[in-house]
Amino acid sequence: MKPEPLVPPVKVRDIAKPTPALSPLDLQKIVPLPPPYDQIDPQTLWKELTAERRQEIDASLDGVSALSLKRPEDPQEEERLLKGFVEGLRKLLSVENNWTFLQPLQLTLDHCTHCQTCADACPIFVMSGRNEIYRPTYRADVLRRLVARYGNGGNPIKSALTGPIELNWETLARLAELSYRCTLCRRCAQACPIGVDNGLVTHELRKLFSQELGIAATECHANGSMLQLRVGSSTGMTPAVVRDNIEFIDEEMSEKVGFTVKTPFDKVGADVLLLHNAGEILAWPENPGAFAVILEAAGISWTMSSDLVAYDAINYGLWYDDVQFARVALEHIKVAKKLKVKKIVIGECGHAHKALTVIADRLLLGEDNIPRESALTFLEGIVNSGVxxxxxxxxxxxxxxxxxxxxxxxxxxxxxxxxxxxxxxxxxxxxxxxxxxxxxxxxxxxxxxxxxxxxxxxxxxxxxxxxxxxxxxxxxxxxxxxxxxxxxxxxxxxxxxxxxxxxxxxxxxxxxxxxxxxxxxxxxxxxxxxxxxxxxxxx
Amino acid sequence: MLASGHVVVLQEGPMTVATIGCVVLLAGFVLGSLYKAVRYVRMPMHVRWELYPVAHEKGKVSYGGSYFEELDWWTKPRETSLVGEVKTIAEEVFTLKAVREHNPKLWLPSLLFHYGLYLLFLLGAALLLGGVADGLGVVGLGWLGGGKVLSLWGVVALGLATLGCCLLLLRRLGDPTLRNASSPADFLHLWWLLAVFALSWANWLVVDREYTVAAGFVKGLLRLQVGGSVPALFVAQVLLLGAFLAYLPWSHMTHMFAKYFTWHSVRWDDAPNIAGEAYREKALKLLMLPVSWSAPHIKGDGKKTWLDVVQERGES
CATH class of the missing domain: 3.40.50 (Rossmann fold)
Incomplete structure (x- = not known):
């Protein structure tokens, strides 16, 4: 058998190279699944972008596009974007614009030893067959090098020690895409012996792109947090539609369980305000239905809200934008205050848990700091009560x-x-x-x-x-x-x-x-x- | 013996290049480290970003649990354990636990290297203490069992550090992916340290097997004494090590103290903002800071504050 030709691994500085794809996904290297699922050819799950589509959008990172970025129309447009990016770097490292994450970010930028202890903790890097661009340090090092060379006027000595990098359209577009090749699971941070958090780098990069250049995943921003703030939910449901849907779910549940289930809305003075991810109401109605059954059977004083934003627990800003995050969190709290509830219970939605309970915590002052509890803890309390x-x-x-x-x-x-x-x-x-x-x-x-x-x-x-x-x-x-x-x-x-x-x-x-x-x-x-x-x- | 003769000269003669260099470079190290540490300390409060397991969670750390597992957690006393944090840090410092579990190929080289550095640090501290004690007329280095013990200590420490350093360098050079993921600084640090170790070995072999020159130099340094000369090899070692230490605060090697911040102030900072805690004032001040992010949904003009922008709805 002929030995596989040695391909030099992609280097950090290669991100600026004007090639059709920096490091395409290699289907041959995808890690196989256990039998009988090993028989599924990865090719059958793959879709190559057409040549036409690749003309329209930039997929030069790995042949995949999450952001559908379009190339700048002229050099002036490109220049504007690059200048904006450098400006964004400055803001990312300033107290005024990024006090929310400045200390963790600076510590992470300053202390990676490139020991690669984090690499195997990353499921994306491992399962892709160890594609270099998915290595947790790869995108973080691109940022480190850009900060050294362009951040706050640039530092030539620091830049020489950190390594070479060029900022051009390729770098910008690929880095934006690369910030959407990490799920922010933070296993890499958990593995790091120093406490460096390369997952945080993903978060901060998304933030820079969104807050400075207005570049974000459409599903998270335009059809996500913006839609939620405008019509009440990223699902597009208005208050009337939510009420209708819940009423329908209640009827279904009552029929199934043999007793009347009625979801209370806007009940002032209830003990609990239950926040659901509104996606549940549309896609998995049995989930809010089951909650209603349990709370009814347990005799809990609870309510949902029909106020804009508050009937949807989601807070997509958590993933890409501090401003959007804070706007949504404040709306959730405003409603809880209005309803004078004793606590907010967050339904089965992971990011909503972290958003309102942890990340928003220090921003909620005085009366705004209404206790928040996980539905899992709350549910265990009900189960343990024996009711x-x-x-x-x-x-x-x-x-x-x-x-x-x-x-x-x-x-x-x-x-x-x-x-x-x-x-x-x-x-x-x-x-x-x-x-x-x-x-x-x-x-x-x-x-x-x-x-x-x-x-x-x-x-x-x-x-x-x-x-x-x-x-x-x-x-x-x-x-x-x-x-x-x-x-x-x-x-x-x-x-x-x-x-x-x-x-x-x-x-x-x-x-x-x-x-x-x-x-x-x-x-x-x-x-x-x-x-x-x-x-x-x-x- | 050659060495002891030079110690006498050093103590009584004019200040040497080594002494001046050492004072300047050590000052650089101390001031640089302080600057960096103070910079982190003075950074504003950040939002919570903890990661479990949190080492001080009493009774729950073994599986990574938190106080959020308690029903109505805000009504219950929060139990934390400093012992838990110390234990976790100690385990990391002395066994390099994370590297052992997640990067076993690098563990032994890294362990040898770090233990070498710990022992060299202790040797330096012993020489310093010996100098102080001698200056006070209390006791010399005799309490350490004399030059032979120091000599053995030095060999072991240097041996571990050099071996570890060589193995780390070999791995970085020999493993194509590790080499590719390394920065120029990563190589610089290892080569630089290797050069320091090489000079240290040369000194040990040729000049100062029982660290009497070093002890005399430290003693003179503490008294800021001027005078005489020391062997060129010793001067070279002192200056190269001093330069390395002066550079260290500007590198990622400050992880030796930055770990306090990355672990204690970020990863384990799970203190809730409940009544009586001092976040209110800090947060109010930060929310009044001006925002200049330019995206259409923010339009920060450098005058609007965080409090202003978070109350807007923003444009698409």
């Missing part, structure tokens, strides 16, 4: 648990969901690794809602592949489609990713793997509810 009669035999099928990064690694909520599962799911088994060492679903940081061009194909083949591997390993002795299996995933964005991932790999047809939230399993185990709450239908 629900639970029959675990109703859940006598294999169950595994996905740990949403934002709830587990970023908030340390690890055990409540497990204690519930151990109680209601006799065939519960863990994935490996799990808990704070979990792997991202591959849809983190907004990826789950992003499918432009061939980005969804990349998500299935690269960012989600390790999770697919984990799921199959967790169920490895029971992959037979005659055995229904449940992937418990208490996060709306992760569910979006699993819907696409399981469908792409045909896991429902091949292995009867269904995904869903935790509350659905709880209701399925409620002895007072007729059996069969869970409908084994993939959607």
């Amino acid at each position: 629900l009669k639970l029959d675990p035999s109703r859940n006598d099928f294999p169950v595994t648990l996905h740990d949403p990064c934002n709830i587990v690694r970023a908030m340390g909520i690890v055990e409540p969901q497990r204690r519930i599962l151990r109680r209601i799911a006799p065939r519960f088994r863990e994935m490996t690794p799990h808990g704070v060492e979990n792997y991202c679903c591959g849809g983190g940081s907004g990826f789950a809602i992003m499918s432009p061009n061939n980005f969804a194909n990349w998500r299935m083949l690269v960012s989600g592949r390790i999770k697919m591997q984990q799921i199959l390993e967790a169920f490895k002795d029971e992959l037979d489609p005659a055995i229904p299996k449940y992937l418990c995933t208490p996060c709306s964005n992760c569910k979006g990713q699993f819907r696409d991932l399981l469908r792409a790999y045909g896991a429902w047809e091949r292995s009867r793997i269904l995904y869903g939230g935790l509350v659905e399993l709880v209701v399925n185990a409620m002895a007072d509810v007729p059996p069969g709450f869970l409908e084994w239908e993939f959607h």
Whole structure:
């Protein structure tokens, strides 16, 4: 056999080279899945961009485009963008414009030793077959070099020590795209012996592009946080539509469980304001329905809000823009204050957990600092109170648990969901690794809602592949489609990713793997509810 | 012996190039390190960005849990453990745990290198303490068991550091991906240190096997004594090491103290903003800072504050 020709690895400075693709995805190198899924040819999940499309948009990083960036029309436009980027670097490193993350960012820029201890912690780098541009230090080093050469007037000595780099359109466009090839799972930061956070670099790069140049993923910005601030929800639902949909869900639930379920709206003085990711209402209505059933059965004083923004817990700003983040968080708090609730409970949505509970925490002053609690903790409290009669035999099928990064690694909520599962799911088994060492679903940081061009194909083949591997390993002795299996995933964005991932790999047809939230399993185990709450239908 | 003769000359003669150089370069090290540390300390409060496991979470650190697991967590006393933080840091410093778990190929070279540096640091500290004690007329270096013990200590320390440094350099040069991911500074640091170690070995072999020249030099340095000469090889070692130390604060090697910030002030900073905590004033001040981000949905003009922009809806 002829030895493979030695291809020199892509260098950091190559990002400026005007080539058609800096480092295209090599389908031959994609890490295989366990049998029988190893028979699925990655080529069948891949979509090459057409030559016409590549003329329209810049896909020169890896042949993939998340942002659909268009080349500047003339040199003046390019110059304006490059100047804007340099200006953005200055602002990123200034107290006035970036006090929110300045200290963590500066520490990260200053202290990477390039030991590559973080590399194998990154599922995207590993599953891509170790594509150099996905290495956690790659994008961070591009930023380090740009800061040394162009940041605050530039420093020639520092630049020489950091390494060469050129700022041109290729650098800018590829770096923008590269900031959307990391799910912000922060496993790399967890592995770093120094405490450097190359995941934070992704966040800060997205921020620079969004806050200075107005470059952001359409799904996160124009159709995400901007839409939410304008019409109330990124789903486009107005207050009237939300009420209608919830009413319909309540009717369905009442019919299924045999008692009246009524979701209260705008109830002043309720103990709990429940914030759902509005995507649940449209895509997985059984989730808000199950919440309503449990809260009704437990006799909790609660409410939802029909105020703009507040009926959608999402806060996409968390992933790319501090200003958008703060705007949405303040709206959530404003409504909680208006309703005079004792606490806000955040439904099964990982990024909404972290946004309102952790990141917004120090910005919420005085009366605005209304206590926020995870639905998982809250749910465990209800289960522990004994108010629900639970029959675990109703859940006598294999169950595994996905740990949403934002709830587990970023908030340390690890055990409540497990204690519930151990109680209601006799065939519960863990994935490996799990808990704070979990792997991202591959849809983190907004990826789950992003499918432009061939980005969804990349998500299935690269960012989600390790999770697919984990799921199959967790169920490895029971992959037979005659055995229904449940992937418990208490996060709306992760569910979006699993819907696409399981469908792409045909896991429902091949292995009867269904995904869903935790509350659905709880209701399925409620002895007072007729059996069969869970409908084994993939959607 | 050659060495002891020079010690006497050093103590009584005019200030040497080595002494001046050493004072200037050490001052550079101290001031540079202070500048960098103070810069981090003075940076404003950031939003929370913790990462679990958080080492001070009492009773939950083994699996990475947090106080958010408690129902109505804000009503309960928050239990933290300083021991947990110290234990985690100690484990990292003395066993390089993260490298061992995530980068086993680099662990042994790195461990040898770091232990060499720790022992060299202790040797330097012993010489310094010996100089201070001698100056006070308390006791000389005798408490260390004499020159032979120092000599052995030096050999072990230098041996570990040199071996570790060579192995790290070989890995960086020999592993194409590691070489590719390295910056020019990464190589500079290792080559520079290797040169310092080479001079240290030469000194040990030729000039100062029992560290008597070094002890005398340190003693003279503490008294800011002027005088005489020391062997050229020793001067070269002192200046090269001094220059390295003066450069260190401007490199990523400040991770030796920056870890306090990256771990304690960022990764483990999970203190909630509950009543009685001092975030209100800090946050109010920061929210009044002017914003100049230019994107259409912000239009920061350098006059609008954070408080202003976050209350707007913004244009698409």
